[in-house]
Amino acid sequence: MTRQRPPRPSASRRTTAQRVTKQPGKLRIIGGEFRRRQLPVLDSPGLRPTPDRVRETLFNWLGQQLYGQQVLDLFAGTGALGIEALSRGAARVDFVERDRRVAAQLSANLATLNITSSEVHINDVQAYLTRPATAYALIFLDPPFHQQLAAPCCATLENDGWLTEEAMIYLETETTLVPDVPANWLLHRETQAGESTARLYQRRQP
DSSP: OOOOOOOOOHHHHHHHHHHHSOOOOEEEESSHHHHHHHTEEETTOOOOOOOHHHHHHHHHHHHHGGTTOEEETTOTTHHHHHHHHHOOOTTEEEEEOOHHHHHHHHHHHHHHHTSOOOOEESOOHHHHSSSSSOEEEEEEOOOTTTSOOOOHHHHHHHHHHHHEEEEEEEEETTOOOOOOOOTTTTEEEEEEEETEEEEEEEEEOO
């Protein structure tokens, strides 16, 4: 009796199986000194890196204004925005991230790039903003969606001395939210991607 071999999985089946296997996340740096470098990203609930297209648009808006600037990256997560700023000439970025595992990966990625001029602060953003303020020329504010964190953070930044006279503030929120920002923040640019809306504000003296 001739034994029949079990059929081999077809190429399409193998491809499907490969697709199901979860690959580690990667953060791609778009421009500047570290352009095209890829960094590992943790698979962590709620971690929502700013999409490449939105980052590219944002940094086109900012242009040459990053050189030599002090930057604050709040709710930093992967650090995508702050690392991109460093790649494009920012002097220093302070990253604030409360999840210790996510912050550890961010610190490791900075070390991989030999970045020593910046620091990762493991802290809740609202708690961090109660410390004595340093004025920053650019702030990235990307709070978790649907937690009503944008408005109080914006008010604290404006009222407690965290902004230079003409600071730029990048705010990313769920599209359904119309953000409540200080009256002297002028909307400079705006774009939408999926369920998020990105806005860049220019501060003016009250």
